[in-house]
Each structure stands twice: as structure tokens, then as C-alpha cells.
Amino acid sequence: MNEPWAAEAENPAFAASMLQKCLPTYLLVDVSSSMSPHEQTLNDLLDFLHGELVSSPRVSEFAYISIVVFSSEPTLVLEMTDLQYVPSMPRVQCSGSTQFGKAFDLVRQRIEMDVPLLRDQGKAVLRPAVFFLTDGAPMDPDWESAFRRLVDPQSKRRPHVIAFGFGKAREAVLSRVATKAAFLAEGVGNQREALTEAINSLLNSLVASARAEEMRIPAEAEGFRSIPIEYVE
Structure with a gap:
């Protein structure tokens, strides 16, 4: 006679529900030359x-973090990880032009590499999240083709x-570089404050x-106004 729990264990959906959930989270940050005055602020943040x-293990075990910075070229500065195992954050430097597409x-x-690795660790992997921060407009005219590949x-x-x-x-650009929400800092404001609130x-x-x-x-962000997005999933 089969026990009820044995039947449940053979069910793939039930088995997946027993795994620890994981949200791959990418912080994609503009570090072009216009960010140079705020380099220390960015590193402090x-x-x-x-x-x-690190002080919230429940959050760090759920939201694995990877950091990619971009200017003329993108750079992976932190591979996907539970920050509990990272003694300190890498330092970033600001220089170069603003190129979205390569980023x-x-x-x-990275998503194509990271998701299978997390699954191999026994995680139930949710759809990744990308938090994109920029203080300028893209200088590469064909960046949208790369974005379409990302959100295919x-x-x-x-x-x-x-x-x-x-x-x-620019509001018009931000509205296209988002699938769920886009925010623009109110007025000229203070860039240090805007970075902090982001x-x-x-x-x-x-x-x-x-x-x-x-x-x-996030439904709202202090110091920012929500703007309509063009790409709706």
C-alpha cells in the first residue's frame, strides 16, 4: 500500500514546492564618466x-545578487551569490561613455549561466529581476535590439x-528600459540622494x-515619480 506522502513525493510539482525558492537579482549600474562625481557614494551604497x-539571512538566502556595471564596456563585478559568503563588496570606478546594448x-x-547553476544547487529558481540604474541616455543607437533579446x-x-x-x-528611454516599473528622479535634485533612494x-x-x-x-520610490512603460509583459 502506497503512503499518501510517497505519491506526493513522486509528483514533480510537489517536489519543486519543497525546494528553497531563489530570486536571481541583477544590479545593473551605469558607471560612465558622468557618474564620476558620485563614485564614492556608489561604493558606499x-x-x-x-x-x-548580510544582517538579514532570510533575504540574502532568497535574493541571490549579481552586480554588472557598464560604461563603454560592461563588467561583471560580482558573480551571482548569497552575500552571506561575500566578505566585502568590490569597488567600482566610473569612466567612459554610456553603452546600454552590451550591458x-x-x-x-549571465542569466543563461546562473539559472542552471542555481537549479543544480537544489533551488526553485524564480524569474530573474534586473534593477537598472542610470544617470544618462544611451550613446549606442542599436541598444534596443539587445534589450529585446534580453526580454524575449x-x-x-x-x-x-x-x-x-x-x-x-530621459523619460522616453526609461519607459522602454523596463518591463514592470520605471522611475525618474523628481526635478534636477541631488544625485547622491537619488542614488540612495534607488x-x-x-x-x-x-x-x-x-x-x-x-x-x-516597488509601487513607488521616494524622490522619484513613476513613469508609464512601453514594454508590458
């Missing part, structure tokens, strides 16, 4: 994010994209997502 997540291609490549509806691994713009970021919004989203065990998109 990455340290702050690290400290907050989107790199994130797509045919891909089960296509990420949710949440965009934050400040400085000289990271706070990211952190709040991850805390809420860990509690719900599913992605929670």
Missing part, C-alpha cells in the same frame, strides 16, 4: 546594501526589469519579495 543583506547582452548571458517573450528566463533614472536620464527601493523590494517568496515590484 554598495557597502550599505551588503551590510543590510543587456552580458546580463542575458519566448524565453522562460526573461527577467523582470525595474529602471531608475536620475541626472540626465538602493533603498531595491532593498525594500527584496525584503518584501523574501517575505512573500515571490517577486514584489
Whole structure:
């Protein structure tokens, strides 16, 4: 006679429900030359994010983090990981021009590598999330083709994209560099403050997502106004 629990264990959906859920989270940050005056602020905020997540094991075990920075070329500065195992954040430097397309291609490549690795670790992997921060407009005219590859509806691994713009970021561009939410800093404002609030919004989203065990998109961000997005999933 089969026990009820044995039948449930043979059910793939039931087996998946018993795995620890994991949200692959990519922080995609503009570090072009226009960000140079705010380089120290950016590094301080990455340290702050690290400290907050390390002190919240429930969140860091749920939201694995990878950091990609971009200017003329994109760079992977932190591979996908539970920040509990990272002693300190890498330092970033700002220089070069603002190129979106190569950054989107790199994130797509990393997702294709990271998701299988997380599954091999016994995780139930949710659709990835990309938090995109920029203070300017793209200088590469064909960036949208790379973005379309990243969010291709045919891909089960296509990420949710949440965009934050400040400085000289353009509303028309931000509305296209998002699938779930886009925010533009109010007025000219203070770029240090805008960066701080963007990271706070990211952190709040991850805390809420860990509690719900599913992605929670920020409805608003202090100091930013929500703008309509053109790409709707």
C-alpha cells in the first residue's frame, strides 16, 4: 500500500514546492564618466546594501545578487551569490561613455549561466529581476535590439526589469528600459540622494519579495515619480 506522502513525493510539482525558492537579482549600474562625481557614494551604497543583506539571512538566502556595471564596456563585478559568503563588496570606478546594448547582452548571458547553476544547487529558481540604474541616455543607437533579446517573450528566463533614472536620464528611454516599473528622479535634485533612494527601493523590494517568496515590484520610490512603460509583459 502506497503512503499518501510517497505519491506526493513522486509528483514533480510537489517536489519543486519543497525546494528553497531563489530570486536571481541583477544590479545593473551605469558607471560612465558622468557618474564620476558620485563614485564614492556608489561604493558606499554598495557597502550599505551588503551590510543590510548580510544582517538579514532570510533575504540574502532568497535574493541571490549579481552586480554588472557598464560604461563603454560592461563588467561583471560580482558573480551571482548569497552575500552571506561575500566578505566585502568590490569597488567600482566610473569612466567612459554610456553603452546600454552590451550591458543587456552580458546580463542575458549571465542569466543563461546562473539559472542552471542555481537549479543544480537544489533551488526553485524564480524569474530573474534586473534593477537598472542610470544617470544618462544611451550613446549606442542599436541598444534596443539587445534589450529585446534580453526580454524575449519566448524565453522562460526573461527577467523582470525595474529602471531608475536620475541626472540626465530621459523619460522616453526609461519607459522602454523596463518591463514592470520605471522611475525618474523628481526635478534636477541631488544625485547622491537619488542614488540612495534607488538602493533603498531595491532593498525594500527584496525584503518584501523574501517575505512573500515571490517577486514584489516597488509601487513607488521616494524622490522619484513613476513613469508609464512601453514594454508590458
